[in-house]
Amino acid sequence: MARKTNARNKERRSQRGPGRPKGSTNADPDVNTVEPSRCKRCGSTRRGDYYGKTEQAFQGVQDGLPFTHIVRRRTKCLDCGQARIDRAFENRLGE
Ligand SMILES: [Zn+2]
Numbered sequence: 001m002a003r004k005t006n007a008r009n010k011e012r013r014s015q016r017g018p019g020r021p022k023g024s025t026n027a028d029p030d031v032n033t034v035e036p037s038r039c040k041r042c043g044s045t046r047r048g049d050y051y052g053k054t055e056q057a058f059q060g061v062q063d064g065l066p067f068t069h070i071v072r073r074r075t076k077c078l079d080c081g082q083a084r085i086d087r088a089f090e091n092r093l094g095e
Pocket of ligand 1: 040043
């Protein structure tokens with residue numbers, strides 16, 4: 001079913017040419033750079049892929065900023081091998 005939709009979209013796109021569809025809002029995004037997490041033991045930013053992501057809906061304030069979710073991602077330092085959890089306090093919609 002997704003395949004049919006893709007074919008249709010491709011057709012529309014070729015009729016229309018490149019760029020966003022008529023009437024869509026002008027997205028001119030700012031870019032925020034997010035600092036990489038560090039190993040507490042050796043300071044390295046080299047890590048394995050994230051695994052075991054969990055999301056906890058929980059409202060609170062962290063460093064003066066309100067949040068709605070705590071997101072935890074497991075990873076492992078590629079330099080010293082120490083496992084760690086990268087924890088993020090996110091303020092957003094969603095489950
Ligand atoms: Zn390390």
